[in-house]
Amino acid sequence: MIKLLCLAVCCLLCAIALPSCLWASVSSSATTNVVYPADANMVNVRNYGVKGDGTTDDTAAIRAAVQENLTKHRTLLFPAGTYIVSDAIAWKGKDDLFGAFLTWQGEGTSKTIIKLKDNSDGFNDPSQPKPIVRPGSLETGGNGAGNRAHNNYIFDMTFDIGKGNPGAIGVDFNASNTGAMENVVIVSGDGKGAVGLDLTREVGPCLIKNVTIKGFDIGIRVASALYSITLENIHLENQNVVGIQNKDNVLAIRKLTSINSVPALNNGGDWPGPSVLIDSELKGGDAEAIAIENSSHILVRNVSVEGYKAAIKSGDKLVTGPQVEEFVSASPISLFKSRQKTLNLPIEETPQFNDNNLNNWANVEAYGAKRDDEQDDSDGIQKAIDSGKTTVYFPWGYYDLKKPVIVRGNVRRIVGFFSFLRPAKVLLRFENNDHPVILERFNFEGGAIEHAAAQPVVVRHSNPLFLTASQTATWFLEDVVTSRLNISKGTRVYARQLNCESPPPEPLVNNDGGFVWLLGYKTEFGNTVAATRGGGKTEILGGLFYPAQGVNDPKIPVLLNQDASVSAVYREIAFGPTYTIQVEETRKGETKTLRRDALSKGNMIPMPLYVGVEP
Template sequence: MMKNVKTDFDAKGDGKSDDTAAINAAIASGGVIFFPSGTYLVSDRIEWKDAGGTWRNYRSIQGQSKLSTIIKLKDNLPAYGDGTKPRAVVYTASQPTGDAAFDPETGAGNAAFTNSIYDVTIDTGVGNPGAIGIDYLANNFGAMRDVEVRSGDGAGVAGISMKRGYPGPCLLSGVTVHGFDYGIDIAQSVNSVTLEHIALDSQHQAGLRNSHNIVEIRDLQSVNAVPAVRNVSWIGSISIIDATLSGGSVEVSAIDNVEGVLFARNIASSGYASAVSNDGAMVPGAMVEELVSDPIMSQFPSPQKSLRLHVEETPVFHDDDLSHWVDVKAHGAIPGDGKDDTAGIQKAIDEADKNGLTTVYITGGDYHVRDTIRVHGSVRRIIGAHTFIRLTSDHTFTDAASPKPMWRFEDLTGDTVTMERFRLYDTSGLLPGLTAIEIATPRTVVLRDMATDMGCIASITNTPDAGKLFLENVVGGLELAHPQKVWARQWNFETTATESTNVGGMWWILGYKTEKAKTLKTSAGGWTELLGGMLYANKPIAADVAAFVNDESSVSLTYAEASDAADRFFTQHVRETRGGEMKTMVHEDLMGRGHGRFMPLYVGYEKSPPVEEPGGGGGSSASSGSGGAPADSTDDGGCACTAAGDEGELLPTYALTVIGGALAGWRRRRARSTRQRA
């Protein structure tokens, strides 16, 4: 349930009163805490604990707007005066898990579910050189959206620190950081971090530093004299596209890949010695069309460059007129009573359509349903407050021969419909008669900040006329039996289903995470482009399971595998069939990353995708281009630092991108991986 930090907990927000105790009391109560416009002065850390002092998850800060809601640290605080002993203003945490992954001292762990921060500014004040704006830990589907972190005098350790175990998968979108030694500082070898629409400026050491983790970035704007991006560990991986990096020093490169794997595309720099340095060697040129730090992998003759599918921004719909909102409680759906809420939720949706209203609100708490809920008509947005939707004990999702969805989108009249901030959750085990969401409309559907981790046989399915689908920060499988255009940002395929299927569609993915034995299959002439992801082999995986299957289709893939034991890895990484011939790229073919592996770039396609038609809708038509480049641009092989040839040119399998010391670096890592396998 959403609570108001002013009216429910007596925070003042006047820029004078100390609101630390009031805010921490609000956070301790759990759920989503709303901060109306105001400046909330604090003198100590805002931390994710309950009233008894135990670290907790499932807490979120929701500001009224980034411009008007400010949490400000008092100036010159002794506790924030030592840069060697950093202390955060906002500090999120994991739920205790009862195992070694959880640290009761720091709140580090891998159960930091749903921790989110929206529409707020964090100001670390003046004279606080030990300050961290946000020490952020989130797992599976946490998000930071439309947030600014700033230092009043430029001093501080980091704007956003993600160094405790174990950050991600999570999404940072629309985030600005001003000042600090590091704008964003990421560590740990798991679980991957996705960033989009990021602005960094006035850092002292680097805009973004990655130690060990798997990071994917799109649309980074940096104004810095220091490197905008540094990858400083040999097990770290960064995939970055569509970046503008300015203000640089002639002594350094904009992107400094000290060690690790780098995939970079559409990078423009100014003021720096070059756009990229790799493994200690500066790569000439201020622009990068496409660069891969290590060998490009393929099994059939393929253009040695990524697919460059057309990127569309996720549609955003807001209706601030509350008279256009319908609350399901007014129609008999009551959270927490354990009763069936299907009728109440459906009545609210039907009432909205009847009166031409746009938004259905399902407040926080637990709701229960026994049958399909149909979203239709004028409804443009279904919004929760990190609300749980569970099944009743007498639910009707029991027919394995004819499965049906919990939610179905159909007969919509608006251009788009968005569903956000829900967890569709059930612990009953595998339910062969249940799917989570069915897309049965040609209208665009947006799923944001939600999980579908039920025991369903399929998370998200579609019908033949399904329109565009956008995923942002979503847990669930995609079992799309019909062609569909999909743009996914931070997609966590961690559900009961073991295979996600792209049948003749076009899928663009920024950030992908799996656990255990999961397969992403592209077939029927489909297109799949993966830009950064982590395969987490945390259990033994059968030798006949492939992480990726390309069946007479087109893929390009950048990812890394994480493994926590010597017997836990994918034997088969990419199984590709072309012209009836099947080949498989296996564990031993790839560069080592501990017990896991790196895939700097895999290409498996014959021709570049067709150009996107203006106004193109759903269905099977693929598209080209990348967010920062014109859709009709052609790839002439990129800058001198790439191994890609002209469009359509087929370079040798395992073509090497030799840029300065890149080949030597690859040999060193390859030697390390050989020793580790032995």
């Protein structure tokens, strides 16, 4: 009785102390309450006759909502409810071609549920699996495969394939350059089903974060040599064949929790990796099963294994558990005497902030900004920033800023719902000195943001240019596409799914004395993808470097290391003129290079681990 009383008192004190707004460093897929203002200019699917009452078949009405809003950068809001479907919902227009630039937004994984009817026609054959939902690549037919699945997003909802649907796929996702699935649960009512999350149609780069999958033969299925996928905070449970099956892709995985008697990861294919798995727990197991089966290239670091015969089987190598500190499937490559392990830089979690009290939200239009009128909105936006509210939001539309807006004061989160900010100039200057600020879901038409703050700036699901004025700036980037990053001494960057695209000759990431940690990094054009100088530190965990426009200067290396510390796991792939030099490293005036033809020939070069560490 005394223990129960103490527990009750502790819970009461926590409830009193816990405000409706909450900072957090780690988020979970089990989002229970997601709140957005009614005037955010999202598109409510109920306007199309969608019921979400757990009884009505909403398939046709959801399709109508999708068709009407494809390629418009709009967000479809699915209010709390159970939405019954009986057939696949492809993100296609009335012309039967796939569109893109669409977001599905729920109100939490316990509240917004897309549920397939039990024993639905067409979902009973695992050899011909069929999805509940299928985003695709712009202006494609067939199954929507391709590399133009831009800005496809799914947030805060559950997909339930019900019972008696062994041929069902929960979500057959596709996104390109920017796109994500975040805070999503995918479940099977009876444990059966072909695939929970299918990522096989030239998917990526994209971010899969805070996703839970329960049941299915395969939890996550990945295929295609292009374009790389970043996964973080993934929970897999009770798969029948394998947790993650990867054929040919480059995966960057962090914080995978697998509770299974089957292998957690099978990494193979005809294109030899490499993939990365770090900071993960693989539990359950079977006395005869291997936790990680590898027939390609893989880096495994800080992974605990419980209940399996062994942690890793890679070729003829067998690695036992219970803890894998660091394993590389092939010998690391160094040009000078160096440690033979990754830099293993200290990782910080991306700051999170949610305020469910809508009285603390400021609509920029309530302070004088007006979308779509091509007039200067700077003053109205500045007034909203200075209102004292914790969260500032832009109802979807186009906003013009003729002068920079200063981000300061009490604001902690700025949400755009994929609004457009223009023109191409410095649009936002961050001067937040008391707490981090999060900027998310914006389209920049060439505009830049400037970091002049003492506290971190978080940028998510956006495409700005970046400027740094602070000597101690910290950036957190998630699902970001930009031209290039310039990092100076004292600056720190933590990026999860970064895509840099800009013509040569300047490096895409130029780190002069700073700190750069990249989990999932994709590039195009024939630039140096990362130049590290002046004692800087750069760690790349899962890169896909694709000079689609060709490499015109044979002296340009993939990586440049000048008296600095670099470790990198990546694939360089090309179908035309490509890099001659993979790595150029200089120590105390002496320069050495690693040529591409010293590693392999053909379209693809895997780098299982390059290490060049300053003595």
